[in-house]
Amino acid sequence: MKKHIPNIITLLNLLSGLIACIYAFDDNIQMAFFWVCIGIFFDYWDGFVARILNVKSEMGLQLDSLADMVTSGVVPGLVVYKMLANIQENQEIYNLTPETYYMGVVPYLGFIITLGAAHRLAKFNIDTRQTDSFIGLPTPGNALFILSLPMIINTTSSEFLINTISNPYVLVVISLLSAYIMNAELPLFSLKIKPNNLGAFKLQLVFIILSIVLLIALKYIAIPLIILLYIFLSIGKNLSTSKA
Structure with missing residues (x-):
């Protein structure tokens, strides 16, 4: 029975990510952020419990990455998609029109983060160098970075921060840099x-x-x-x- 305990914790990570997705679709970013944090909490403890119980397994490794793909891959990409898609009042400031923006591909560029996370997780599973350290930013850290952006917008009184983070060009650049830093040959x-x-x-x-x-x-x-x-x-x- 004990060999299933870490996998159950991993599945709770996945469940947290799914709940976060629902809240992100409803533009409730605060609750999405909360559930991503819960998922990352489970993500930390599943490996710890597996080591304590001495029940580490190949299945657990794969299941962990699949859960992370949702919680730390799909959710941050979806949040940036929603941020880009919800930019309406600032269209004229950024020289955007519905034809070039909403009917185009710009909002979908947020999913570059999801693609970068998928590549990083697949590489992590076959990279024997990442046992005691990381190469590239781990997906949970990247997810926290991304989801903190709308939280800052909702809680800060700084017009500079709000305008900077709300800028679609800045969001697209952040998405590109996010995918890059997760897969960069950078020891952490x-x-x-x-x-x-x-x-x-x-x-x-x-x-x-x-x-x-x-x-x-x-x-x-x-x-x-x-x-x-x-x-x-x-x-x-x-x-x-x-x-x-």
Whole structure:
């Protein structure tokens, strides 16, 4: 029976992603964000439980990626699609017309994120280098980055942030960069910390502390900053390692 426990947790991740999709279709981004966070929570614990129970399996690995494909692949692509499709009042500002925009392909460019996530997850399953660290931004981190954007729009009073994030050109560029960074040959440090050897995880501890401070101070605005901090700290670690 215990071998099925991690897979049940993984399926709860998938269920969370499906619920998030429904809320995204209804333009309830706050609830979509909430359910993606729940899904990512399950995504973290399924692997942890599998290791604790010593029941890691090939099926669990594949099922995990299939669940992530929905929660961290389909949902962020759908959210950007909805953001692009809902831009109506700013058509004239961006020189857009219904013929060139809504009847065109622009909103569907948000699904570039989904395609990038699918490629990353497939590559992850066959890449033996990503056992203790990551190469390219993991899909859950990318999903949090993307879903934080509409949350920032809904909660900030900064006209600059609202106008910047609402700009369709910016959203398309973010979608392209998102797909790229998930699949880039960029080593990123793992966030797994072993309590019996905290000294070897100073970078992870610093990152976690800074992330908590940013979240308390900036709330949703902190999320994209945390993802960028993660990337830049990893680049710094890679450069220092190569020089050593």
